[in-house]
């Protein structure tokens with residue numbers, strides 16, 4: 001597969017685009033990443049929690065070493081009242097792992113992008129403007145006036161995906177109005193997320209969460225920094241995707257949490273004083289019905305959106321990255337430069353394999369934010385009273401491990417001796 005003419009143009013150098021690039025590189029397939037930001041590594045961004053199946057993919061790609069020293073080794077999760085007194089505690093991050101295989105824990109926090117920047121075919125600092133689809137390929141028009149040619153376009157350009165819009169416009173021009181099937185992407189919640197300097201007394205390695213009416217917080221610390229997300233239900237759902245909050249609106253949000261303890265000995269105002277970086281934004285929820293058209297295919301937040309409360313957006317997007325690359329590898333092993341019909345069949349298989357699972361993950365994430373913010377009396381009662389009593393954390397995590405995590409995908413064509421944890425993988 002070393003020399004063939006196939007070339008994937010990946011729009012977006014976020015975690016999903018970079019994983020696709022890494023996978024294609026390992027598959028011996030050509031690719032180019034278009035990233036509109038001049039650099040891939042950002043000191044801003046969210047703390048990302050990686051689940052064991054993502055850590056396994058990183059292991060396959062030889063990226064685990066790059067994570068060393070960049071993650072918070074979490075062990076416990078503690079739910080506290082708004083005044084800081086504990087509600088319950090559990091060593092949930094240990095239940096999915098064998099302690100001897102540390103990286104099989106759920107607990108790897110690190111900055112988005114930082115460890116997957118190994119691709120060599122990159123154009124940074126240019127955005128995508130337009131796509132032309134011909135019988136045999138694609139032409140991607142970029143913001144600096146240049147044009148890149150390839151066989152397919154992979155839209156991994158996040159929630160505001162320009163690729164998704166162009167794809168829908170191209171389909172409409174041929175009389176196939178796929179956009180009209182789509183439900184709107186809606187934001188029901190805001191999040192203030194960021195990073196703060198470590199504050200003495202902040203407990204290291206425990207993930208703290210508060211639940212209350214329409215408000216919730218999540219935070220964890222290592223010896224140097226703290227990563228957090230503070231959630232609030234919006235007064236009305238909105239479809240405004242690109243809401244930029246003013247300083248006054250941020251100040252109002254901060255004031256609304258002035259009574260909240262985010263850790264037993266750390267108030268939100270003290271945390272905020274120590275912030276190095278914060279951002280207030282809306283959190284979107286949605287799942288596209290059409291993930292492909294012709295030679296264009298979507299992956300990650302461009303087709304699946306959920307709040308950060310369950311920590312699953314990247315993990316889910318990376319599964320899509322893996323499945324897409326596996327399917328491309330298989331198809332290209334049979335024919336080095338497939339025609340549009342064959343590619344559409346590959347993309348259809350990919351969508352079928354991933355959409356239903358993504359729907360399940362979106363539903364879990366949607367339920368979780370509503371429980372955390374006590375969306376109704378019933379959600380509070382079922383989520384915070386009945387459910388923890390019926391399914392204590394050890395049982396819950398074992399169930400998640402058995403029913404979801406162990407069956408997750410890896411790159412089929414990368415043969416390495418992969419490690420396993422307490423719950424063995426379905427596919428070795």
Ligand SMILES: Cc1cc2nc3c(=O)[nH]c(=O)nc-3n(C[C@H](O)[C@H](O)[C@H](O)COP(=O)(O)OP(=O)(O)OC[C@H]3O[C@@H](n4cnc5c(N)ncnc54)[C@H](O)[C@@H]3O)c2cc1C
Pocket residue numbers: 011012013014015016017034035036037046047048049050112126127128129156157158159160161162163191193194228229299300301302308310311312313314315316317
């Ligand atoms: C506070 C917070 C915490 C989170 N925590 C977790 C967690 O613990 N675990 C988890 O799994 N998920 C988490 N998520 C979700 C996660 O961040 C997203 O799901 C993930 O970043 C999606 O990856 P992506 O590559 O699809 O898109 P993005 O990360 O949005 O990357 C898209 C890339 O495309 C580029 N781009 C956009 N438009 C263009 C264009 N026109 N041309 C060229 N390039 C373009 C962008 O600059 C960007 O680099 C969290 C999110 C937030 C906000």
